[in-house]
Amino acid sequence: GQQLNQSPQSMFIQEGEDVSMNCTSSSIFNTWLWYKQDPGEGPVLLIALYKAGELTSNGRLTAQFGITRKDSFLNISASIPSDVGIYFCAGRQMNRDDKIIFGKGTRLHILP
Amino acid sequence: NAGVTQTPKFQVLKTGQSMTLQCAQDMNHNSMYWYRQDPGMGLRLIYYSASEGTTDKGEVPNGYNVSRLNKREFSLRLESAAPSQTSVYFCASRTRLISYEQYFGPGTRLTVT
Numbered sequence: 089g090q091q092l093n094q095s096p097q098s099m100f101i102q103e104g105e106d107v108s109m110n111c112t113s114s115s116i117f118n119t120w121l122w123y124k125q126d127p128g129e130g131p132v133l134l135i136a137l138y139k140a141g142e143l144t145s146n147g148r149l150t151a152q153f154g155i156t157r158k159d160s161f162l163n164i165s166a167s168i169p170s171d172v173g174i175y176f177c178a179g180r181q182m183n184r185d186d187k188i189i190f191g192k193g194t195r196l197h198i199l200p
Numbered sequence: 201n202a203g204v205t206q207t208p209k210f211q212v213l214k215t216g217q218s219m220t221l222q223c224a225q226d227m228n229h230n231s232m233y234w235y236r237q238d239p240g241m242g243l244r245l246i247y248y249s250a251s252e253g254t255t256d257k258g259e260v261p262n263g264y265n266v267s268r269l270n271k272r273e274f275s276l277r278l279e280s281a282a283p284s285q286t287s288v289y290f291c292a293s294r295t296r297l298i299s300y301e302q303y304f305g306p307g308t309r310l311t312v313t
C-alpha cells in the first residue's frame with residue numbers, strides 16, 4: 089500500500105492567507121516532488137527536491153526536503169483563487185530508481 | 201509536440217469485458233507509468249516501465265497487464281473488468297537523464313458496471 093502520509097486532507101482558507109502542508113514517510117526517500125492537479129486534468133509538477141535540507145521556491149511556493157529524508161513540506165504564501173486544486177507529494181525511495189509513489193493529496197479550497 | 205496522449209478519454213464496460221488503454225509519448229522519454237486515481241486515495245502506481253522491453257509492478261498491479269510496445273507506447277490491459285476497477289487512469293512518462301519530473305496525460309475515465 090501507499091507509504092506516504094500527506095496532511096491535511098483538505099484545507100479551507102481565506103484568499104491572502106498562507107498555506108502549509110506536509111508529507112511523511114516511514115522510509116527514506118531520495119527525491120521529493122510536489123504536484124498540483126486541476127479538475128479534469130493530470131498533475132503538473134510544481135517543485136522537485138533532490139537533497140536533504142534543500143529549500144526551493146517557485147514563485148509563491150516554497151518546498152523543503154526534510155533533513156531526516158522522511159518528510160517534505162510545501163508552503164504557499166498569499167493564496168489566490170487559482171491556487172484551488174489538489175496538491176500531491178510524491179517520492180522516490182533509495183534503490184528504487186524508477187518507482188515514484190504519491191501521497192493521497194491535500195485539497196485546497198479558498199473561501200470567497 | 202503533443203506530450204503524453206491517452207485513448208480513450210471515457211469508457212464504460214460491463215463486468216467481465218476486456219479492454220486496453222493506450223498511452224503514447226513523443227518526448228523520447230525512457231520511463232513510463234500507469235496510475236489509477238480514486239477519490240481520497242491519491243494516485244496509486246499500477247505498473248511502470250524503466251525502458252523498452254522492461255516492466256515492473258507497482259502498488260496495485262492485480263487485475264492488470266501492461267505492454268511496453270516500443271519506446272513511445274505503454275498500454276494497460278484489463279482482461280476481465282470488475283466494478284472495483286472503476287477509476288481515472290493516468291499515464292505518465294519521464295526522462296531519466298535529468299530529473300524525476302513526470303509528465304502526465306489527460307486521463308481515461310473508466311466505469312465498470
